[in-house]
Amino acid sequence: MVLGNARDITERKQAEEKIKASLKEKDVMLREIHHRVKNNMQIISSLLRLQSRNVKDETALDMFKVSQNRIRSMAFIHEALYQSEDLAMIDFSNYIKRLITHLFSVYGTETKVPNLRLNVKDVYLDINRAIPCGLIINELVSNSLKHAFPDSRKGEITVEMRSDKKEKYTLIVKDTGIGMPKELNIHKTETLGMQLVNDLTEQIDGTIELNRIGGTTFSIMF
Numbered sequence: 001m002v003l004g005n006a007r008d009i010t011e012r013k014q015a016e017e018k019i020k021a022s023l024k025e026k027d028v029m030l031r032e033i034h035h036r037v038k039n040n041m042q043i044i045s046s047l048l049r050l051q052s053r054n055v056k057d058e059t060a061l062d063m064f065k066v067s068q069n070r071i072r073s074m075a076f077i078h079e080a081l082y083q084s085e086d087l088a089m090i091d092f093s094n095y096i097k098r099l100i101t102h103l104f105s106v107y108g109t110e111t112k113v114p115n116l117r118l119n120v121k122d123v124y125l126d127i128n129r130a131i132p133c134g135l136i137i138n139e140l141v142s143n144s145l146k147h148a149f150p151d152s153r154k155g156e157i158t159v160e161m162r163s164d165k166k167e168k169y170t171l172i173v174k175d176t177g178i179g180m181p182k183e184l185n186i187h188k189t190e191t192l193g194m195q196l197v198n199d200l201t202e203q204i205d206g207t208i209e210l211n212r213i214g215g216t217t218f219s220i221m222f
Contacts, residue, residue, distance in 0.1 A: 035082045041075035066142070066193075069106060073099055073138040077130050090130045092123040092161065099134060100141055100159060107145035114149050114175070119160040123169070129222070132200040133171065139193045140173040140218055148177025148216065155215070174217040186210050 045068045052064035076099055080090045097118060104113065125133060141157065149155050160172040180186075186194055186208070197218075201208045206222030 031082050035078070038075045038078040038082060041071050041078070045071045045075070065106065069103065069138055069142060070135060072102060073134045074131055076102075077127065077134055080130075081127065089124040089126055092125045092130060092133070093120045095130070095134065096120050096123075096137060096159060096161065099137060103138065103141050103145060107142065114145070114154065114177075115156040117156060117158040119158070119162075121162075123161050123163060125169075129169075129204050132203050136171070136197050136200050136220065137173065139197050143193055144173070144175040144177060144216070148175040148179075150178065153177065169222055171220040171222075172217065174215065176215040178215075179212050180210070180216050182212065 048064050048068050048071070052061055052068075055061045055064060076095055077090065080095050084090060097120070100116065100118070104116065137159065141159065144157050148157075155176040158172065158174040160174075161169065163169045187198060189195065198208065201220055201222070204222045206220050209219045209221075211217040211219070
């Protein structure tokens with residue numbers, strides 16, 4: 001004896017196709033949004049660069065450059081998302097390499113370029129953590145390039161980032177430069193850069209530690 005059962009699943013298949021089409025449409029829309037945000041940030045950065053050409057004061061000129069780099073660090077995030085297969089996560093390893101390459105091109109010269117050591121592999125972050133982390137790296141590496149190696153002093157800048165099985169991340173930015181003043185309290189400083197680093201660390205529910213042995217080492221856990 002053979003027993004058979006037949007059901008018409010046309011409506012279910014049509015519903016599934018509509019869901020797939022809707023998801024694809026949203027994916028395309030999100031990519032377009034990230035692309036436009038990136039372009040708008042690049043326009044802002046270009047406007048700042050053009051405006052800075054009329055600035056003669058060195059302090060003001062440096063403020064323009066710092067602002068450009070902060071904007072560029074965020075633009076790189078949106079560009080990475082636009083190019084990513086997974087819009088939920090960013091390959092932060094490649095992002096860090098690109099950001100630091102940009103910073104070295106901005107602050108480095110043929111007579112003053114410290115060695116760079118990168119140790120970042122298989123790190124993926126969502127946009128809520130990627131943007132603060134990108135800005136933190138931008139501030140710390142920029143600070144090392146600008147202040148850690150005066151008079152063309154030789155040295156090394158190290159950037160490390162890793163995660164454990166519990167998805168806890170550790171970011172280390174280290175230089176072998178002249179070091180920060182012992183009297184400087186990084187948690188109670190008036191400099192905008194360090195205030196920004198502290199605020200962004202709190203934003204990702206992290207903690208920050210400073211080690212002054214052999215230069216300057218910032219360790220951020222989140």
